[in-house]
Amino acid sequence: MNFSSILGHKRQIEVIRRDLSTGQLPPAYLFRGEEGIGKKLTALALAKALNCTSPAVSEAGLTADSCGACQSCRNIDSGCHPNVMTMALEVNPDTGKMRQEIVIPQVRAAQEFISLKAVGSGRKVLIVDDSHMMNEEAMNAFLKTLEEPPDSSHVILVSSKPDSLLPTVLSRCRAIGFSAPDEEAVAGLLMERKGLSHETALMAARLTGGRPGDALAVEPSELLERRKDALKLIKRLPDLSVSQVLKEAEKTSAEGGVLEDIVNFGSAWFRDIMILSAGANESLAINRDLTDELRIWVGRIGGWRSEEAIILLEQTGAALMRTFNRRLTAEDLFLRLKAEILG
Numbered sequence: 142m143n144f145s146s147i148l149g150h151k152r153q154i155e156v157i158r159r160d161l162s163t164g165q166l167p168p169a170y171l172f173r174g175e176e177g178i179g180k181k182l183t184a185l186a187l188a189k190a191l192n193c194t195s196p197a198v199s200e201a202g203l204t205a206d207s208c209g210a211c212q213s214c215r216n217i218d219s220g221c222h223p224n225v226m227t228m229a230l231e232v233n234p235d236t237g238k239m240r241q242e243i244v245i246p247q248v249r250a251a252q253e254f255i256s257l258k259a260v261g262s263g264r265k266v267l268i269v270d271d272s273h274m275m276n277e278e279a280m281n282a283f284l285k286t287l288e289e290p291p292d293s294s295h296v297i298l299v300s301s302k303p304d305s306l307l308p309t310v311l312s313r314c315r316a317i318g319f320s321a322p323d324e325e326a327v328a329g330l331l332m333e334r335k336g337l338s339h340e341t342a343l344m345a346a347r348l349t350g351g352r353p354g355d356a357l358a359v360e361p362s363e364l365l366e367r368r369k370d371a372l373k374l375i376k377r378l379p380d381l382s383v384s385q386v387l388k389e390a391e392k393t394s395a396e397g398g399v400l401e402d403i404v405n406f407g408s409a410w411f412r413d414i415m416i417l418s419a420g421a422n423e424s425l426a427i428n429r430d431l432t433d434e435l436r437i438w439v440g441r442i443g444g445w446r447s448e449e450a451i452i453l454l455e456q457t458g459a460a461l462m463r464t465f466n467r468r469l470t471a472e473d474l475f476l477r478l479k480a481e482i483l484g
């Protein structure tokens with residue numbers, strides 16, 4: 142993946158390439174924006190351009206993009222280049238479970254990496270994925286690296302929640318905001334890479350919120366199956382007793398990703414009900430293939446309550462990012478959906 146093969150983000154890449162071609166790259170960037178839209182890919186494309194041994198050059202003779210084919214480019218693609226390191230959430234070797242935060246020993250290892258001289262003529266690049274997941278101690282330690290960056294090294298912070306970064310960290314980075322490429326562009330990518338029909342590709346693009354990373358990662362049939370399960374549960378809530386709802390919450394919260402599916406597919410579902418209630422054309426619905434059913438729900442809950450549902454699901458999505466008690470979050474969501482929205 143080099144700059145020229147990244148989907149969308151033309152303006153952002155333009156800025157980075159300009160920095161690159163003038164040799165004025167800042168010591169630290171912050172790539173911020175929603176998850177799964179290509180921030181980390183862009184960071185890797187920059188790391189490749191900085192280390193490529195036969196880069197494409199600008200008219201002024203400066204590096205404009207990586208070749209994507211040399212040994213250096215291939216090593217970065219496979220995650221084993223001595224000049225490039227990614228720090229991210231990792232598995233805790235003591236428990237075998239994914240850590241919920243980036244911890245200080247990781248920062249120390251990253252600092253050691255960046256203090257070493259670059260190999261060959263390349264540059265050291267440290268990418269911090271989900272950088273907002275650094276705990277406070279880690280972030281404070283990391284600040285030192287940003288204050289006194291070693292020569293010929295670059296840090297790229299990637300974050301979907303930059304507000305959680307310390308202001309002192311933010312102020313030392315040049316921020317570049319990324320937004321989701323439009324869904325037609327994502328659909329085009331799916332048609333090209335996966336040979337999907339236009340209609341299926343568009344459906345997959347919409348159900349994954351226009352995030353190419355997510356859209357490429359799942360099969361459309363799996364996506365439809367997951368949507369079916371998530372919506373089935375939401376629609377059943379009014380018919381369940383409170384104790385049955387609590388049982389569902391327990392079950393759902395124990396299965397990885399199911400609660401997130403309910404939040405994501407549920408949000409798209411209620412959004413469709415809301416826009417159809419407001420008289421929008423059916424072609425604008427995310428779940429266009431379910432229009433008949435959506436119409437029934439428009440009559441049942443209307444626009445105002447679907448808007449309440451969207452807010453509730455948004456709050457739940459945010460809570461899931463920071464809470465350990467998934468069961469309590471699920472209970473609260475299901476009970477409120479039942480009592481306030483669907484009942």
Ligand SMILES: [Zn+2]
Binds near residue numbers: 194
């Ligand atoms: Zn190369």
